[in-house]
Amino acid sequence: MKFGLVAAIYAVFLFLVLANSFGGYFTDPSPTADPPGQFFYYFTDQSNLLVLALLVIFAVANLGSGRVAAAAGKLMTQGVILGVTLYMMVVFLVVAVILNPFYTGAYDTIEYGSDLWVHVVSPALMLALYLLYPWRGRASWRTVLAWMGYLLFYVVLANVVGNLVTKPDGSRDYPYDFLNPASYPNVGVYLLVIVGLTVVCFLVGLGLLRLKKGFDASYR
Numbered sequence: 001m002k003f004g005l006v007a008a009i010y011a012v013f014l015f016l017v018l019a020n021s022f023g024g025y026f027t028d029p030s031p032t033a034d035p036p037g038q039f040f041y042y043f044t045d046q047s048n049l050l051v052l053a054l055l056v057i058f059a060v061a062n063l064g065s066g067r068v069a070a071a072a073g074k075l076m077t078q079g080v081i082l083g084v085t086l087y088m089m090v091v092f093l094v095v096a097v098i099l100n101p102f103y104t105g106a107y108d109t110i111e112y113g114s115d116l117w118v119h120v121v122s123p124a125l126m127l128a129l130y131l132l133y134p135w136r137g138r139a140s141w142r143t144v145l146a147w148m149g150y151l152l153f154y155v156v157l158a159n160v161v162g163n164l165v166t167k168p169d170g171s172r173d174y175p176y177d178f179l180n181p182a183s184y185p186n187v188g189v190y191l192l193v194i195v196g197l198t199v200v201c202f203l204v205g206l207g208l209l210r211l212k213k214g215f216d217a218s219y220r
Contacts, residue, residue: 003133004062010125011055017117018048032169041161042175043154044095047087048118051126054084058129078139078212083147085130086205088123090151093204095119098178130208131215139212144205151201155179155194 025036039045061072096102096119159181162174174180184190 003129004059006125007055007129008059008063010121011052011059014048014052014055014117014122017114018045018052021045021114021118032167034167041173043087044091044118047084047091048122050084050087051122054080054126074136076133076135077137078135079137079143079146081126081130081133081135082139082143082205082208082212085123085126085208086144086147086201087151088126089204089208090201092119092123093200094176094178099176127208131211134216139209141206141209144202144209148198148201148205152198 022036022039025034025039028034040049057072057075061069061076063069064072095115158175158179162172162180165173167173172180172182177183178193181187181190184193
């Protein structure tokens with residue numbers, strides 16, 4: 001019951017945060033403002049939309065009754081929560097280590113306002129739910145690999161869009177600079193970085209599996 005209530009409350013709040021972010025594209029008067037569709041291009045927004053969907057289903061499964069609640073409950077599996085949690089850990093780590101490195105003082109969660117919720121609170125909540133709630137079924141390293149498939153697809157997508165689309169300000173439409181090959185001395189360095197990040201993401205997924213075993217005595 002308490003897990004479902006927390007999920008419902010945060011789902012409402014996250015919806016408002018994401019709606020406000022999306023609405024900002026329509027109210028920006030700048031001639032170089034990005035189109036509204038850009039919102040769905042960013043991995044942070046994609047991942048938080050997944051969080052929102054999962055929280056709604058989670059709340060229905062835990063607070064509802066009848067067939068709808070039962071159907072929602074069938075989706076509450078280790079594989080689903082592991083994947084969403086992995087994506088949110090990627091969001092947090094990329095922001096905290098690459099985009100606005102915390103060790104240089106570049107990232108201030110208070111200053112960044114609403115970004116605190118999508119970059120810090122959402123990952124923390126997903127991690128807590130993953131570790132503390134008795135999700136159905138089991139997950140393994142194969143589950144991690146399956147979810148990483150979209151991460152690799154996203155890198156390819158970013159390169160295709162970045163090469164073909166020009167933003168209103170004249171720059172190439174890469175969602176993040178670290179995914180732009182032009183940000184590196186040569187393509188070889190870029191590929192090494194992508195391979196390195198892929199390995200790190202896989203290790204984060206394996207780490208989540210080990211953490212689950214440590215928190216849930218029945219998950220052996």
